[in-house]
Amino acid sequence: MPNASASNASATQASRTSASRDIATSIHPYTNLKLHETEGPLVITGGDGVFVRDEDGNTYLEALAGLWCASLGFSERRLAEAAYRQMLKLPYYHTFAHKAHDVGIELAEKLLSIAPVPMAKIFFVNSGSEANDTVVKLIWYYNNALGRPQKKKIISRTKAYHGVTVASASLTGLPNNHRDFDLPIAGVLHVDCPHWYRFAQPGESEEEFSSRMAGSLEQRILSEGPDTVAAMIGEPIMGAGGVILPPATYWEKVQAVLKKYDVLLIADEVICGFGRTGNMWGSMTYGLQPDIVSCAKALSAGYLPIAAVMVSSGIYDVLARQSEKIGVFAHGFTYSGHPVTSAVALETLKIYEDTNLLAHVREVAPRMQAGLRRFQDHPIVGETRGVGLIGAIELVANKKTRTPFDPKAGVGAFLSKRAHHHRVIIRPLGDTIAFCPPLIIKDNEIDLMFERFAAALNDTYDMVRERGLAQ
Numbered sequence: 001m002p003n004a005s006a007s008n009a010s011a012t013q014a015s016r017t018s019a020s021r022d023i024a025t026s027i028h029p030y031t032n033l034k035l036h037e038t039e040g041p042l043v044i045t046g047g048d049g050v051f052v053r054d055e056d057g058n059t060y061l062e063a064l065a066g067l068w069c070a071s072l073g074f075s076e077r078r079l080a081e082a083a084y085r086q087m088l089k090l091p092y093y094h095t096f097a098h099k100a101h102d103v104g105i106e107l108a109e110k111l112l113s114i115a116p117v118p119m120a121k122i123f124f125v126n127s128g129s130e131a132n133d134t135v136v137k138l139i140w141y142y143n144n145a146l147g148r149p150q151k152k153k154i155i156s157r158t159k160a161y162h163g164v165t166v167a168s169a170s171l172t173g174l175p176n177n178h179r180d181f182d183l184p185i186a187g188v189l190h191v192d193c194p195h196w197y198r199f200a201q202p203g204e205s206e207e208e209f210s211s212r213m214a215g216s217l218e219q220r221i222l223s224e225g226p227d228t229v230a231a232m233i234g235e236p237i238m239g240a241g242g243v244i245l246p247p248a249t250y251w252e253k254v255q256a257v258l259k260k261y262d263v264l265l266i267a268d269e270v271i272c273g274f275g276r277t278g279n280m281w282g283s284m285t286y287g288l289q290p291d292i293v294s295c296a297k298a299l300s301a302g303y304l305p306i307a308a309v310m311v312s313s314g315i316y317d318v319l320a321r322q323s324e325k326i327g328v329f330a331h332g333f334t335y336s337g338h339p340v341t342s343a344v345a346l347e348t349l350k351i352y353e354d355t356n357l358l359a360h361v362r363e364v365a366p367r368m369q370a371g372l373r374r375f376q377d378h379p380i381v382g383e384t385r386g387v388g389l390i391g392a393i394e395l396v397a398n399k400k401t402r403t404p405f406d407p408k409a410g411v412g413a414f415l416s417k418r419a420h421h422h423r424v425i426i427r428p429l430g431d432t433i434a435f436c437p438p439l440i441i442k443d444n445e446i447d448l449m450f451e452r453f454a455a456a457l458n459d460t461y462d463m464v465r466e467r468g469l470a471q
């Protein structure tokens with residue numbers, strides 16, 4: 001006999017909306033938790049190409065590919081089928097203690113064959129954060145192996161985004177990722193954010209600004225002591241910090257400084273990797289010659305969690321010797337190189353090749369970039385910027401002086417809400433709006449994305465005028 005109170009509970013459960021059940025149960029990442037209790041979620045139930053659908057049947061153009069990752073959109077059957085086939089064949093196995101599986105081997109070979117610079121080996125993990133945490137540990141291990149235990153500091157940049165685990169959140173250069181989390185850990189240094197529009201001095205050209213950035217990097221290395229600085233990590237384009245493109249000659253000048261003081265370069269390709277900038281890697285677009293690369297997101301088109309760290313032969317040889325000395329390289333995750341995620345990643349890379357997705361990105365990128373630039377004259381737009389299929393629009397209270405809005409006014413958040421209303425999902429990074437649509441997006445969908453965004457921007461402008469927020 002069913003217990004009366006249990007059947008009452010399930011009846012109540014069925015009648016409750018998914019929003020109220022979510023509010024009752026979940027802590028959401030990157031959410032104002034208290035506000036969520038009254039706002040509730042937007043519940044997404046399905047997807048088709050560059051569109052996603054909510055539980056009420058509304059469709060939205062996903063202008064950020066979810067979280068910069070759904071490169072093949074939301075309905076690629078080949079990936080679902082690859083996962084299913086692998087599930088039937090070998091649903092799980094690990095790669096600890098000399099174990100391997102064919103799909104993991106094939107994926108490692110494939111990744112090495114497309115690496116931005118010659119790389120020796122791959123270490124698989126499950127997220128961008130795990131990749132960057134792994135990188136930090138590898139660098140410490142490497143310098144201990146080389147008998148220079150003091151050379152451990154890692155340079156990152158203000159506004160960088162490298163993840164949220166303890167070491168990767170420390171590398172991240174955004175205040176909210178540190179505040180009250182007791183971060184950053186010791187040994188992480190943040191140098192200047194190379195955003196020319198925001199931080200250049202009056203009359204300073206991009207090249208001059210880059211020289212100043214490289215100069216202050218050099219000063220920082222010298223003041224810390226070059227024998228204490230191990231590496232610098234950088235996204236070729238800074239993503240979550242505001243889609244900040246490197247100014248002309250920046251990477252060239254930074255790399256010259258790093259070379260001079262024997263400081264390794266880590267390219268965080270988590271967003272830029274796999275075609276986003278119109279080349280396979282952001283490192284190719286901006287001339288980076290990294291010693292270590294971390295990648296994730298579009299590696300599996302976001303369909304399953306997988307990420308990877310690639311290391312040069314110089315680094316690998318040292319790690320191998322040290323593990324021989326200790327007896328084990330004691331690092332790894334239960335799901336490092338999971339067969340199903342590996343199969344989906346491998347199929348993703350095959351789809352990129354079969355459909356010549358890079359050529360497609362290069363074909364549609366001019367329309368995307370022209371679309372962004374069209375907002376340059378809007379009264380509350382300060383800067384439009386981008387390359388390939390990534391870009392941003394930065395809102396300002398005063399175009400001439402580049403004065404931002406008061407962050408408390410929540411202008412970016414308001415715009416994001418209006419964008420939902422007009423059926424486009426964009427990401428406000430403060431008052432900078434990021435665009436990073438699926439790489440499969442077509443010309444007419446790019447037009448639709450900006451048409452819907454324009455309506456939201458105009459609503460925002462009306463609000464700004466009504467509340468007297470512009471200067």
Ligand SMILES: Cc1ncc(COP(=O)(O)O)c(C=O)c1O
Nearest residue numbers: 127128129161162163239270271
């Ligand atoms: C450049 C970069 N690195 C690392 C990460 C962290 O990746 P994950 O969220 O998979 O841990 C992100 C996530 O957005 C990223 O953009």
